[in-house]
Amino acid sequence: MPGLYVSGVALGALAIGAAMASLVRGPALAFVYPLSALAAVVLGVVDLQVLLSGSEAAIRLPIGLPTIGFHLRLDTLSAFFGIVINGGVVAASLYGMGFDRAKELTPRVEPLFPLFAAAMNLVLIADDAYAFLFSWELMSLASWALVVARHTDPECRRAAHLYLVMAAIGTVALLFAFGGLAGPAGGYAFDTVRAHRPQPMVAALVLTAALVGCGSKGGLIPLHAWLPLAHPAAPSHVSALMSGVMTKVAIYGFVRIAFDLLGPPDWWWALPPIVLGAMTAVLGLLYAVLDRDLKRVLAYSTIENIGVIFVALGLALAFSANAQHEAAAVAMAAALLHVLNHSWFKSLLFLGAGAILHATGRRDLDGLGGLIRRMPRTAAFFLVGALAISALPPLNGFVSEWLLFQAVIAAPALPQAALHFASPAIGAMLALAAALAAACFVRVYGTAFLGRPRSAEAAGAHDVPLAQQAAMGGLAFLCILGGLMGSVLAAALAPVLHKLVGGALPGPGSGPTPFSLIAFDPARSIYDAPVIALFVAIASLTTLIVVHRLSERRTRRGPAWDCGFPDPSPATQYTASSFAQPLRRVYGAAAFAARETVVMPPPGDIRPARFSVVVVDHLWRVFYAAPGQAVLGLSECLNVLQFLTIRRYLVLMFVTLVILLSIAAVTT
Amino acid sequence: MSQAYEISHLLAGVMLVTSFALLYQERVAAVLNAFAAQSITLALAVAWSAWSDNRPDLFITALIALTLKGIVIPVALHRTVARLGIHREVEKVVGVGVALMVGLALTGLAQALVLKVAAGMASHAREELALALAIILLGFLMMIVRRNAVTQVVGFMSMENGLILAATGARGMPLVVEVSVAFSVLISLFVFAVFVFRIRERFDTVDLEALDRMRGDRR
Numbered sequence: 096m097p098g099l100y101v102s103g104v105a106l107g108a109l110a111i112g113a114a115m116a117s118l119v120r121g122p123a124l125a126f127v128y129p130l131s132a133l134a135a136v137v138l139g140v141v142d143l144q145v146l147l148s149g150s151e152a153a154i155r156l157p158i159g160l161p162t163i164g165f166h167l168r169l170d171t172l173s174a175f176f177g178i179v180i181n182g183g184v185v186a187a188s189l190y191g192m193g194f195d196r197a198k199e200l201t202p203r204v205e206p207l208f209p210l211f212a213a214a215m216n217l218v219l220i221a222d223d224a225y226a227f228l229f230s231w232e233l234m235s236l237a238s239w240a241l242v243v244a245r246h247t248d249p250e251c252r253r254a255a256h257l258y259l260v261m262a263a264i265g266t267v268a269l270l271f272a273f274g275g276l277a278g279p280a281g282g283y284a285f286d287t288v289r290a291h292r293p294q295p296m297v298a299a300l301v302l303t304a305a306l307v308g309c310g311s312k313g314g315l316i317p318l319h320a321w322l323p324l325a326h327p328a329a330p331s332h333v334s335a336l337m338s339g340v341m342t343k344v345a346i347y348g349f350v351r352i353a354f355d356l357l358g359p360p361d362w363w364w365a366l367p368p369i370v371l372g373a374m375t376a377v378l379g380l381l382y383a384v385l386d387r388d389l390k391r392v393l394a395y396s397t398i399e400n401i402g403v404i405f406v407a408l409g410l411a412l413a414f415s416a417n418a419q420h421e422a423a424a425v426a427m428a429a430a431l432l433h434v435l436n437h438s439w440f441k442s443l444l445f446l447g448a449g450a451i452l453h454a455t456g457r458r459d460l461d462g463l464g465g466l467i468r469r470m471p472r473t474a475a476f477f478l479v480g481a482l483a484i485s486a487l488p489p490l491n492g493f494v495s496e497w498l499l500f501q502a503v504i505a506a507p508a509l510p511q512a513a514l515h516f517a518s519p520a521i522g523a524m525l526a527l528a529a530a531l532a533a534a535c536f537v538r539v540y541g542t543a544f545l546g547r548p549r550s551a552e553a554a555g556a557h558d559v560p561l562a563q564q565a566a567m568g569g570l571a572f573l574c575i576l577g578g579l580m581g582s583v584l585a586a587a588l589a590p591v592l593h594k595l596v597g598g599a600l601p602g603p604g605s606g607p608t609p610f611s612l613i614a615f616d617p618a619r620s621i622y623d624a625p626v627i628a629l630f631v632a633i634a635s636l637t638t639l640i641v642v643h644r645l646s647e648r649r650t651r652r653g654p655a656w657d658c659g660f661p662d663p664s665p666a667t668q669y670t671a672s673s674f675a676q677p678l679r680r681v682y683g684a685a686a687f688a689a690r691e692t693v694v695m696p697p698p699g700d701i702r703p704a705r706f707s708v709v710v711v712d713h714l715w716r717v718f719y720a721a722p723g724q725a726v727l728g729l730s731e732c733l734n735v736l737q738f739l740t741i742r743r744y745l746v747l748m749f750v751t752l753v754i755l756l757s758i759a760a761v762t763t
Numbered sequence: 764m765s766q767a768y769e770i771s772h773l774l775a776g777v778m779l780v781t782s783f784a785l786l787y788q789e790r791v792a793a794v795l796n797a798f799a800a801q802s803i804t805l806a807l808a809v810a811w812s813a814w815s816d817n818r819p820d821l822f823i824t825a826l827i828a829l830t831l832k833g834i835v836i837p838v839a840l841h842r843t844v845a846r847l848g849i850h851r852e853v854e855k856v857v858g859v860g861v862a863l864m865v866g867l868a869l870t871g872l873a874q875a876l877v878l879k880v881a882a883g884m885a886s887h888a889r890e891e892l893a894l895a896l897a898i899i900l901l902g903f904l905m906m907i908v909r910r911n912a913v914t915q916v917v918g919f920m921s922m923e924n925g926l927i928l929a930a931t932g933a934r935g936m937p938l939v940v941e942v943s944v945a946f947s948v949l950i951s952l953f954v955f956a957v958f959v960f961r962i963r964e965r966f967d968t969v970d971l972e973a974l975d976r977m978r979g980d981r982r
Contacts, residue, residue: 742856745907752903753872760876 193562327390331449369409375402420598491577898925
């Protein structure tokens with residue numbers, strides 16, 4: 096009870112803060128971020144306490160629908176996701192505290208920020224369908240309002256519109272999911288839903304609806320189209336929240352429905368999340384590698400990570416259905432740890448992108464460059480985030496990816512032929528995604544921070560205020576710490592894993608060192624992050640020393656060779672587009688029908704040669720443009736009905752009546 | 764007792780015949796007379812069931828039908844037509860022959876439907892219901908085969924006659940319902956009347972085609 100009490104109080108504080116902030120203009124807006132950070136810290140501590148102690152708390156408020164009420168429950172699963180969310184909120188608030196009070200605080204953004212954060216927390220503790228959908232919609236609308244804050248930009252308006260449409264579709268799907276879960280009796284409290292197991296057909300419907308509802312919020316392909324538009328359109332710290340944290344609420348929704356409410360899983364439940372997740376992972380990164388907008392690249396990479404998490408969840412369902420609890424725990428731990436890790440490094444990267452945007456006013460990679468000299472701290476933090484998201488040891492991204500691959504390797508032991516044969520393909524696609532992620536972030540980091548500035552703005556960049564550096568630094572620290580202490584985090588997840596899949600990872604005590612992460616048994620699957628970190632450090636230092644010692648240090652004089660830079664123009668550098676060209680040629684031709692054309696003027700003509708690339712987004716064409724066209728065409732056809740004469744309307748009614756009467760006469 | 768049913772069937776049948784008459788009349792005045800005849804027959808039919816079934820409240824219904832629909836409304840419409848000077852031929856959408864054939868088919872449909880659907884009812888009530896349904900459908904048909912606003916009003920009222928006949932046949936329909944039906948008819952008549960005058964004021968005709976032309980419709 097105390098946990099929920101504090102939660103309620105803090106939520107109330109957030110809501111009151113929102114209300115006050117919307118009433119008070121001007122300087123009072125500056126209090127929004129410190130208050131949000133404080134509330135999020137309190138909530139996070141409560142969540143942590145609940146997760147560690149395993150105590151649950153529930154309450155029923157007499158608001159909402161008359162007979163249903165408003166059930167709230169804080170259990171270990173909610174608490175884990177609460178930690179993820181409130182961590183992101185703290186970082187984003189800290190970043191917001193660095194804003195210039197006079198210029199950067201607007202009543203369009205700041206009052207909605209705590210509302211958005213509170214709504215996400217509310218989704219996690221909702222314990223009936225009504226409370227869940229209410230908070231889910233609140234979250235969608237608050238984030239939509241944040242996206243549309245810069246409404247003067249037509250691009251923003253388009254993104255916001257698409258987001259609103261997709262959010263509505265997702266909520267309708269969730270409505271169906273909960274309708275199916277509630278069954279004919281209509282018990283909407285989660286306790287009643289857990290009590291009975293739905294029919295297989297109903298379960299399939301619920302699972303599909305949950306995938307559509309949560310997948311559209313998380314960016315599962317083909318429901319992803321709004322995400323790379325809407326996430327970058329918001330202010331950067333809000334982008335960090337949306338991409339790093341709100342997508343996790345979508346994951347939470349799916350976990351809650353598939354693992355908790357729907358009852359014991361059947362093996363075929365695993366197929367849709369695994370297949371869609373793997374496709375999402377690869378395609379998301381292909382989009383990311385080809386895009387030239389920094390924030391959009393990050394948003395596409397979010398899509399990839401959501402795909403990875405869905406694959407892990409699908410594997411957990413498959414293992415769970417076959418009563419392989421240890422393997423299910425590994426897959427589930429991979430999913431949950433990736434949720435946590437991704438919330439850290441994606442928030443870090445978005446805050447870094449915000450810092451770059453703040454310093455240069457540009458988001459296009461081909462206009463940046465050389466920022467490592469002008470923004471050294473941001474560069475360092477961004478590098479940590481880029482390494483972590485590329486899943487390099489000993490950072491945190493590697494921990495969850497390693498666990499996921501352990502689960503994939505264990506998948507051929509599943510008895511069902513479909514899963515048996517799918518697992519190598521899934522493993523290959525995940526490996527491809529991991530490699531593409533590394534390429535993608537080498538490209539981002541190399542283009543933005545290395546080389547020489549490609550624009551005057553990039554040349555005049557400066558580092559961001561201290562609070563914003565602190566936000567990024569804290570997240571970077573967490574990325575490193577999470578990498579080294581992966582086994583501790585996995586051990587803390589044990590109550591959640593027991594609750595969801597009925598198993599847990601072997602504790603860290605059974606390994607050779609206190610920080611060994613063990614997936615199955617110490618003999619065949621063990622990851623010892625501190626040892627590896629130590630090895631990496633020693634190897635690098637040794638190499639450095641050896642190279643410095645053995646290389647010739649005497650200054651030499653030789654003929655001028657231009658040092659590889661014959662032309663001082665920064666345009667001669669490798670750009671984001673040129674870096675992506677090989678990948679575009681290999682994968683783009685198939686995935687996006689990418690075509691390159693070179694128009695070369697004849698000799699003697701002084702016009703420059705033109706190089707252009709055409710990329711077709713098949714997913715948009717098939718899943719968005721075509722249905723849109725169909726709806727438009729249909730409404731054009733039906734539009735005729737709008738302009739008939741009175742007599743013709745009467746004829747329509749009459750003919751309908753006669754037809755119905757004839758049917759009645761024939762059938763009875 | 765069967766004699767009572769014979770007579771009420773006879774009256775309902777006369778109403779159906781007047782419905783057909785409404786379909787083929789070419790002049791507005793004749794349409795109004797046919798309608799008045801139908802309404803008076805309705806009043807007779809209702810009064811006959813009131814007397815034969817010993818349900819005195821139906822006399823009120825009969826009285827309403829007689830005064831309002833048999834006398835007041837036809838007279839009012841006659842005067843309107845005279846004042847507007849529109850007692851010429853009514854333009855029809857389909858020919859008389861086609862309209863009558865369709866009307867015949869609808870009557871057949873009504874018979875077939877009611878005989879099947881209401882298989883459990885007593886046979887005399889079934890017959891009466893079938894006739895009432897046929898009158899309703901013919902009234903609707905009249906509304907769509909005429910282009911003139913006044914004749915549309917008449918078609919509508921004719922449908923209403925069929926409804927009241929059906930209500931009389933169905934035992935146990937409370938008076939309140941009938942009164943409310945009567946009032947709804949009255950109100951819709953007012954609405955129609957207002958429309959007719961507005962149309963007339965604006966277009967100098969009550970031919971609905973004027974409305975269509977105004978909206979830029981082409982046929």
